[in-house]
Amino acid sequence: MPSTEEIRSSLAEIVNEVAGVDVDDVQLDKSFVDDLEVDSLSMVEVVVAAEEKFGVTIPDDEVKNLKTVGDAVAYIERAAA
Amino acid sequence: MSRTRVVVTGLGTTSPLGGDVVSTWEGMLAGRSGVRALTEEWAAELAVKIAGRVAVEPTEVLERVKARRLDRTSQFAMVAAMEAWADAGLDGAVGEGGLDGERVGVALASGIGGVTTLLENYDVLKEKGPRRVSPLAVPMLMPNAPAANVSLHLGAKAGAFTPVSACASGNEGIALALDQIRLGRADVMVAGGTEAAVHPLPMAAFANMMALSKNPGDPTTVSRPWDTGRDGFVLGEGAGVLVLESLEHAQARGARIYAELLGAGITSDAHDIAQPDPAGRGGSRAIRRALADADIDASAIAHVNAHATSTPQGDIAEGLMLHATLGAHVSDVVVTSTKSMTGHLLGGAGALEAIATVLALHHRVSPPTINLDEQDPQVELDIAIKPRDLPVGDIAALNNSFGFGGANVAVVFGSV
Numbered sequence: 001m002p003s004t005e006e007i008r009s010s011l012a013e014i015v016n017e018v019a020g021v022d023v024d025d026v027q028l029d030k031s032f033v034d035d036l037e038v039d040s041l042s043m044v045e046v047v048v049a050a051e052e053k054f055g056v057t058i059p060d061d062e063v064k065n066l067k068t069v070g071d072a073v074a075y076i077e078r079a080a081a
Numbered sequence: 082m083s084r085t086r087v088v089v090t091g092l093g094t095t096s097p098l099g100g101d102v103v104s105t106w107e108g109m110l111a112g113r114s115g116v117r118a119l120t121e122e123w124a125a126e127l128a129v130k131i132a133g134r135v136a137v138e139p140t141e142v143l144e145r146v147k148a149r150r151l152d153r154t155s156q157f158a159m160v161a162a163m164e165a166w167a168d169a170g171l172d173g174a175v176g177e178g179g180l181d182g183e184r185v186g187v188a189l190a191s192g193i194g195g196v197t198t199l200l201e202n203y204d205v206l207k208e209k210g211p212r213r214v215s216p217l218a219v220p221m222l223m224p225n226a227p228a229a230n231v232s233l234h235l236g237a238k239a240g241a242f243t244p245v246s247a248c249a250s251g252n253e254g255i256a257l258a259l260d261q262i263r264l265g266r267a268d269v270m271v272a273g274g275t276e277a278a279v280h281p282l283p284m285a286a287f288a289n290m291m292a293l294s295k296n297p298g299d300p301t302t303v304s305r306p307w308d309t310g311r312d313g314f315v316l317g318e319g320a321g322v323l324v325l326e327s328l329e330h331a332q333a334r335g336a337r338i339y340a341e342l343l344g345a346g347i348t349s350d351a352h353d354i355a356q357p358d359p360a361g362r363g364g365s366r367a368i369r370r371a372l373a374d375a376d377i378d379a380s381a382i383a384h385v386n387a388h389a390t391s392t393p394q395g396d397i398a399e400g401l402m403l404h405a406t407l408g409a410h411v412s413d414v415v416v417t418s419t420k421s422m423t424g425h426l427l428g429g430a431g432a433l434e435a436i437a438t439v440l441a442l443h444h445r446v447s448p449p450t451i452n453l454d455e456q457d458p459q460v461e462l463d464i465a466i467k468p469r470d471l472p473v474g475d476i477a478a479l480n481n482s483f484g485f486g487g488a489n490v491a492v493v494f495g496s497v
Binding site: 019020041044045048052 | 144145146149209212213215216217
């Protein structure tokens with residue numbers, strides 16, 4: 001089981017790849033939409049890449065609840081547990 | 082009321098000869114070939130293993146995140162359109178106090194569309210399942226994506242048109258843009274074509290229909306229009322974009338004018354879905370329409386950038402067309418096929434060749450046709466095998482494009 005920081009760091013790489021956001025900006029308290037300007041289609045790409053990376057499933061209904069990077073990291077931690 | 086005159090004020094390309102207009106034009110005048118052996122693993126199994134890849138990968142020019150949201154056709158279109166827009170002196174011009182975006186349109190097509198995105202996502206679907214298919218696949222692969230992306234980038238709001246007519250698409254974009262300006266629907270049109278079909282599926286399909294050359298020799302010698310040794314075309318990729326605007330608009334802003342777009346003619350063969358009419362009647366009618374639209378006599382034509390793709394039948398048919406339309410004057414016309422150097426860019430061909438035609442008028446020199454070692458005796462044309470000077474004074478030049486489906490588009494430019 002990877003640590004919270006390891007998940008955040010991997011997620012940051014995905015967000016960088018998909019949306020060009022600096023990896024250092026992808027911190028737990030940041031909002032995908034408001035702070036990182038990740039649009040809805042990019043968010044779907046991030047989710048799909050995260051599912052592949054962490055071997056989890058994130059249903060479409062859940063995606064709207066993942067407002068911040070911390071929400072996503074927590075979800076992945078729970079799903080992978 | 083006199084008709085609106087339309088001029089060319091900007092040029093842009095990314096081609097097998099170079100990542101911009103200057104390097105592409107230099108390559109043409111130097112008689113360089115952009116055709117290479119394909120090194121991808123998939124090429125090994127194909128009957129044809131050569132193509133004219135772009136000289137500069139668009140990902141070296143475009144911002145990474147932007148590039149990954151664009152199919153290769155749109156990447157080429159963006160590179161060419163940004164160059165043409167800057168070349169016209171219009172960079173950042175749309176907006177408050179500047180150019181009205183509602184008076185700027187786009188007419189830009191490809192022959193095949195976003196085939197790379199479509200097929201790559203189909204591979205993902207088969208290998209990893211539907212969940213892994215990109216949510217961006219549709220806006221990337223749709224045929225109007227290149228025009229739409231250019232319109233989005235430039236703020237062009239007078240319509241983003243996608244005239245699709247296979248290998249005549251690029252020229253049709255120019256013809257359509259001319260009409261839009263003449264009809265008063267736009268002052269400025271960004272027109273041309275793009276293609277990115279160097280992928281095993283289209284290459285296998287073109288090879289299986291015997292359209293591509295299977296010549297196993299030096300790749301740079303395989304595209305050989307009008308030569309007795311020709312046996313099919315070589316696939317190329319890239320884009321060409323021209324900024325067209327009304328003469329009045331260009332003069333008002335003191336723009337540099339390369340040439341005048343005098344007229345265009347479009348016809349359809351209604352003969353066969355893939356074979357051209359062997360007598361070239363549909364093409365001849367397009368050329369006659371273009372000359373009539375340009376309101377010039379055939380004797381004004383000094384130069385032709387031919388469609389001539391290096392196929393056995395098509396090259397002969399085009400010779401017949403030029404004889405039928407230009408008459409005895411044809412012997413005074415310097416003819417070339419720049420496809421001998423670039424390969425055939427399909428939907429991008431007409432636009433790249435329009436750029437070559439415009440520059441030929443601007444610099445008064447025809448680029449050469451390379452690999453013409455022994456001219457087919459059935460083709461009686463004066464073909465430039467070295468760069469050839471064009472006459473001084475008022476001259477005009479013809480750019481031909483013909484496509485599957487029996488599409489024929491001829492465009493006439495005049496010197497300024």
